Amino acid sequence: MDLPIQEQVVYEHPVALLDVSTHYCPGCTHGVAHRLVAEVIDEMNLQSKTIGVASVGCSGFIYNYFDVDFVVAAHGRAPAMATGIKRCLPDRFVFTYQGDGDLASIGMAEIVHAATRGENISVIFMNNANYGMTGGQMAPTTLPGQKTTSSQTGRDVEQQGFPIRVSEMLAKLDGASYVVRRSLHDPKNIRQAKKAIRIAFETQLRGLGFSMVELLSVCPTNWNLTPVDSMKWLEDHMVPYYPLGDYKVHPAVAEMRI
Secondary structure, three states: OOOOOOOOOOOOOOOOEOOOOOOOOOOOOHHHHHHHHHHHHHHOOOHHHEEEEEOOOHHHHHHHOEOOEEEEOOOOOHHHHHHHHHHHOOOOEEEEEEEHHHHHHHOHHHHHHHHHHOOOOEEEEEEOOOEOOOOOEOOOOOOOOOOEOOEOOOOOHHHHOOOOOHHHHHHOOOOEEEEEEEEOOOHHHHHHHHHHHHHHHHHHHOOOOEEEEEEEOOOHHHHOOOHHHHHHHHHHHHHHHOOOEEEEEOHHHHOOOO
């Protein structure tokens, strides 16, 4: 007689993530990043002490999807608002969630100075190489030759300059303790992204200063690609220009075993 199959729960919906539909386009990896952040919040038992700072952009409604306290900053000013919150409430866990149009353009001064001051906050930086919310225009992170609604023949570096590699730039600042780049284009890299988020959050909890995880993300709608093809485009085009890796790891962070 065949024995009954023993079922085992292998995944549960994160408590810190509300069970609601999101406004993101099909194939967008914002949802993947949300899940990773929520899982880490659960695993570290941070839900009751977390304050998230939302940016302006596709992720502007992130507060509708998390069961944690959230505030909304003016465009690009999430690091400044997070700085004020963390200094007033140092016992809280504070993170920002920002896109490349928000962080690397209008918010560039904010992120640079938060990092150089060594503010004890954590930043999740979503890089999809365009202004996703406003119609797919060229962003500071748009690749050379990449076509957007405002660079229809491709980004011309002689006219519009080169893309900004934010992680490499911030890693050179003394106040930065943990700056890494990961990607969300396949399961292996998604697992590595989650580990990096965990280390970034641990960096803040141990009072080691500024931490940022840059996540290469897709934008199928504005890239005019299917979700599957957009993952391949990220791997073939974005990863070579934005190499994955650890760009700044504080010695105390390097000793963490997670």
